[in-house]
Amino acid sequence: MAHLSVDLCGLRMKNPTMLASGVLDETGRSMLEVAKAGAGALVTKSIGKEPRPGHGNPSIVELQCGLINAMGLPNPGMEIYTAEVKEAKKGGVPVIGSVFGGTEDEIAELAGLMSRAGADAVELNLSCPHAKGYGAELGSTPELVESICRKAKRLASVPLLAKLTPNTSSISSLAAAAERGGADAVVAINTLKAMAISPEARMPILANKFGGLSGPAIKSIGVRCVYEIFESVKIPIVGVGGISSGRDALEYVMAGATAVQIGTAVWTEGLEVFSKTSREIMQFMEENGYESVKDMVGVAHPGRN
Amino acid sequence: MFTVSRQIDETPSIKTIRFKEGLAATPGQFVMVWVPGVDEFPMSVSYSADGLGITYQVLGDGTKALASKVQGDRIGTRGPYGKGFAIHGKRLLVVAGGAGMAPLAPFVEEAVTHKASVDLVIGARTSSNILFESRGIQAGAKVHISTDDGTKGFKGLAVELAESVLAGGKFDSIYACGPEKMLLGLLRIAESRRLPMQASLERIMKCGIGICDSCAIDGKHVCTDGPVFSERDLRAFGELAKTKLDMCGRKVPV
Numbered sequence: 053m054a055h056l057s058v059d060l061c062g063l064r065m066k067n068p069t070m071l072a073s074g075v076l077d078e079t080g081r082s083m084l085e086v087a088k089a090g091a092g093a094l095v096t097k098s099i100g101k102e103p104r105p106g107h108g109n110p111s112i113v114e115l116q117c118g119l120i121n122a123m124g125l126p127n128p129g130m131e132i133y134t135a136e137v138k139e140a141k142k143g144g145v146p147v148i149g150s151v152f153g154g155t156e157d158e159i160a161e162l163a164g165l166m167s168r169a170g171a172d173a174v175e176l177n178l179s180c181p182h183a184k185g186y187g188a189e190l191g192s193t194p195e196l197v198e199s200i201c202r203k204a205k206r207l208a209s210v211p212l213l214a215k216l217t218p219n220t221s222s223i224s225s226l227a228a229a230a231e232r233g234g235a236d237a238v239v240a241i242n243t244l245k246a247m248a249i250s251p252e253a254r255m256p257i258l259a260n261k262f263g264g265l266s267g268p269a270i271k272s273i274g275v276r277c278v279y280e281i282f283e284s285v286k287i288p289i290v291g292v293g294g295i296s297s298g299r300d301a302l303e304y305v306m307a308g309a310t311a312v313q314i315g316t317a318v319w320t321e322g323l324e325v326f327s328k329t330s331r332e333i334m335q336f337m338e339e340n341g342y343e344s345v346k347d348m349v350g351v352a353h354p355g356r357n
Numbered sequence: 358m359f360t361v362s363r364q365i366d367e368t369p370s371i372k373t374i375r376f377k378e379g380l381a382a383t384p385g386q387f388v389m390v391w392v393p394g395v396d397e398f399p400m401s402v403s404y405s406a407d408g409l410g411i412t413y414q415v416l417g418d419g420t421k422a423l424a425s426k427v428q429g430d431r432i433g434t435r436g437p438y439g440k441g442f443a444i445h446g447k448r449l450l451v452v453a454g455g456a457g458m459a460p461l462a463p464f465v466e467e468a469v470t471h472k473a474s475v476d477l478v479i480g481a482r483t484s485s486n487i488l489f490e491s492r493g494i495q496a497g498a499k500v501h502i503s504t505d506d507g508t509k510g511f512k513g514l515a516v517e518l519a520e521s522v523l524a525g526g527k528f529d530s531i532y533a534c535g536p537e538k539m540l541l542g543l544l545r546i547a548e549s550r551r552l553p554m555q556a557s558l559e560r561i562m563k564c565g566i567g568i569c570d571s572c573a574i575d576g577k578h579v580c581t582d583g584p585v586f587s588e589r590d591l592r593a594f595g596e597l598a599k600t601k602l603d604m605c606g607r608k609v610p611v
Contacts, residue, residue, distance in 0.1 A: 105604035
């Protein structure tokens with residue numbers, strides 16, 4: 053019998069779809085709704101040490117092919133957010149706590165706090181493209197990625213995932229650095245740094261000017277990144293970027309992803325996107341004689357199909 | 358972008374900005390209004406097809422900047438978004454508190470067009486703050502006024518006046534927008550009379566399209582599940598009239 057369950061560095065997921073960080077995950081109650089809708093795991097909003105309001109509005113631009121956002125890492129701070137993690141865990145699926153920080157030590161400390169708050173794994177946001185001093189500003193050099201992962205690994209008692217930026221010349225060297233630093237998995241990709249201008253207003257629309265592009269526009273870039281990473285690391289990969297169907301998810305899986313994350317498609321498809329994606333993957337597996345999602349991981353690479 | 362046609366002073370603190378372009382919106386829906394270089398924020402639609410209109414209280418930097426716009430200026434809009442009011446039955450009680458009349462005025466007009474009879478309670482702090490009384494009368498609603506200071510109509514709360522209007526006739530459903538304390542009071546009355554109710558809520562809203570979670574209330578989202586909620590949701594909202602999220606996502610008192 054074909055089944056959808058996957059094991060991601062010890063996390064048991066009933067299906068390979070998870071909620072991407074930043075979408076409907078500022079409150080535990082909202083994450084419960086996403087779990088109820090069929091997500092196999094939940095990734096929280098990226099949480100920092102102190103409460104942070106994020107950038108002013110406009111913080112989102114709607115495009116035909118996706119979204120550009122510059123939310124600016126709004127979050128209530130780790131201490132307050134602990135209650136939201138506990139609430140989200142009532143959903144019965146793994147909860148992965150995303151954290152960001154301004155220094156290696158701060159990120160490591162937050163990874164520790166997040167695992168103590170009850171998160172089943174920690175995702176390091178080394179890739180937000182629109183918050184000065186955070187995210188991609190720390191996650192763009194292999195040396196820093198390696199040393200952040202090493203420090204975080206020491207303090208986190210749960211699996212550690214490093215979410216990488218595609219705004220680099222070589223995402224596979226960032227992935228290899230994360231692996232050397234002890235990360236249990238890598239997540240690729242975060243949004244691509246982008247801008248939209250209103251011709252009438254003669255200015256960038258986002259209050260922060262720059263933002264991160266997500267959605268269908270970046271899917272093919274994400275698939276390429278996962279394909280490259282798969283050839284340079286042994287740890288599992290979580291694919292993310294523009295997934296809104298089973299076929300999108302299968303591209304990532306065959307490029308090398310063990311599981312996938314869905315974010316922007318919640319906007320276009322609603323929360324049904326999780327069960328729909330799972331159903332479509334299952335249908336493909338039945339039609340093509342696959343027993344398990346893991347049998348399809350990386351099969352697009354030469355010699356693996 | 359939309360082009361400003363004019364500004365109208367409705368009360369000492371409430372203005373309406375009208376645009377040349379129209380928008381097909383259901384009463385109760387909202388638009389995200391971008392004042393370039395200043396801010397973007399959600400506003401209820403108070404006029405739609407014959408030139409978009411937004412009725413707003415001049416409070417922060419965003420609405421101050423909106424108030425400074427004159428004919429020919431351009432404003433960005435996204436939307437209309439969210440779920441609006443749906444006509445339920447033939448005898449409607451509509452209760453507006455303060456600026457809450459903004460989304461209810463087009464609803465009253467639509468309900469009367471659809472042959473419903475409407476009793477409209479407008480509550481305000483003082484007589485000069487009463488919004489859209491003449492619009493209600495012109496639409497053909499029976500208008501009841503309450504003011505906190507008794508300068509016009511019933512002296513007291515809109516909820517109290519609504520209760521006496523309900524006692525004096527038969528109604529099929531209740532519609533409301535205004536302070537959450539008022540909404541909670543009306544919800545209790547609706548429950549005891551077993552009447553359906555729809556109310557429009559307000560929360561901090563950043564994306565407006567069901568992504569960012571900043572307008573969450575008990576797992577629902579004001580931008581996509583609302584802003585108009587029915588009594589079933591309203592009853593389930595433990596946060597109603599108690600807590601809301603601030604810009605950081607912390608729960609703070611309403």
